[in-house]
Amino acid sequence: MGVLEVKNVSYYYSKDRMVLDGISESFESGKMYVILGPSGCGKTTLLSLLGGLDIPKEGQILFEGKELQKKGLEEHRRNHISFVFQNYNLIDYMTPMENVELTARQEALPVLEKLGLSRDEAKRNVLQLSGGQQQRVAIARALASGNPVILADEPTGNLDEDMAKEITRTFQETAKEYGKCVIIVSHSNEVAKQADVVFEMKYGKLNQVEV
Amino acid sequence: MGVWRRASLYLTRNKKKTMILFTILTFISTLVLLCVSVGNASNASIQDLRERMGGYFKIEMDFSQGKIGRIDDTLVQKVMDAGGIKAFNGTDIQYFKAEDFDLMPGRFTGEGDEKAKLTRFLGNTDSSLxxxxxxxxxxxxxxxxxxxxxxxxxxxxxxxxxxxxLSVGDTVTVRFHEERLLDEQKESVTSHSLEVVGIYTIDIPQTIASVDTAECDIEENFIFTDTAFIREVYGEAGGGATDVYTLGAAFFVENPKELDSIMGNMMTWDDYNWEEYAVAKNNKTYEDSAAPLERLAGLVTMMVSVIAAVSAVMLSLILFLWMRERVHEIGVYLSIGIRKTGIIKQHLLENIQIAVAAFLLAWVISIVASGLTGQMIESSFVENSETEEQVSADLEIRIGVLELAEIAGFGALLILLSTGVSSVMVFKMQPRDILSKMS
Structure with missing residues (x-):
């Protein structure tokens, strides 16, 4: 049984425009998943459902076998999953340390240092950091929360190629080293190449593919 | 990270917004503090006026009618027994000759007339009234x-x-003015000693004395005495026993607001023909004095209402606009599982922290400003008063604990209201909507 399960999930804005069409899938701890697909295919919608930001029109999403809606979506967001976004989504008036402390269940600085930020950088305003560093702060926030699932929406979309590789590698290490279930939504094949499992979202369906 | 820390971080890292809100809240608090303290001072002065001079009526003989009604102890007792009256002062007037003391000289002194020794005695049951x-x-x-x-x-x-x-405890000797008495009546007139129990000073003269003023009309020569003395001497001079108050009586009601109803009730008594009396509600002085204060109190109430309404709208608008700028932050908080109520609590704490600081500064400012405001208002009263007594109601503008508590309550309500209004957006939005707005 996966840590996160999707059972016959459908999502639509109107019945004639299905975004997700009866998807069923299971996501396990210690693995990095990448969901590929063109813009508007429903990748982010699926991520929102997995993250408890929205609820499916049909079907169920289970965390450790229990339906999200029954457990409570806020509870799910607080204790089970961590988001990493393309635009980092850090609190701009806080330092990296403080951003990590928002969710941290452990010391923030060691996590930041492990992800390559110096002590000095950890205490600057986040907006003074590079894009790659900001994304590391976002990942550090996810790691320090101790939540078992990390959902990343185009996490390398704003980064150059080298930095994108480094961040993807960090996600991979996170999955392996910390036993997290990392689900990345991307349209980058380079990111997909480093994943344990790759899905392609097409016409509202999720199909496992080889890259 | 707790909500207090998040709120404090926001305030210290967004200094410009903090200062803007601080300035606005300080301004509003100072205005309201001043208005409320001026309003309270006005109301306190009105109350003081009411207690000092408000709400009394006089019953006097009506000399314009053919028959003149008696104002005697029976009538006074009946009015007192009717209820709602806390005190009365029966008044008389008589003229006596000063035997062992001199009067301030006037017209008769210059003319060598013996009336130079004659002065006015004002009988009172209670001269303080x-x-x-x-x-x-x-x-x-x-x-x-x-x-x-x-x-x-x-x-x-x-x-x-x-x-x-002369000083308190000394005696003065006087004698009935017998000029108009019959010869046999004159024989019964004797000298009387009066003990001086009080000395007064004339603060606001009611007449302007000149060399032509008779001694008995010079205010410094007025002697206030008791009703018993007036009646005793009147009887001695052949007038017989009397229980009449020749200048009438003034009745002081317990609650000035009930003055009209008490008088109305009295006028229904069948055993008195009120056409033989002059009954006057004597609160003109009170009304004249209280009118500017009442206008001020009304103005202050209106100002506080306007300030409250404008402040609530202005604050809500500012906070609402700032809230729109915080969509990103709200989205992040929601994505990490912070509840909407937790986010609103943070905003409330931010605003309360600023409000407390603003309130303390406003308090200091208003302590200084209230003195100046009091002086300005009082000088304005002096300029606009028709009679001097109108300014006798001192306007003590102070900010007390009660005012502070009132304003703190008002401020807390204002902050709650404006934060609540500006937070409607947060309550309405779904996390996914906010996150899509963020990107």
């Missing part, structure tokens, strides 16, 4: 007032006391 003293034209400086039960007591002016080296 005489308008001269109530309105503070005259002020008791030594001793005490003529009080109910007194007999053979007198209050003289400080000028008369100084001229004759």
């Amino acid at each position: 005489n308008e001269y003293f109530m309105l503070e034209y005259y002020i008791l400086t030594e001793g005490r007032h003529i009080a109910p039960g007194d007999s053979g007591k007198a209050m003289i002016s400080d000028a008369l006391a100084e001229m004759n080296h």
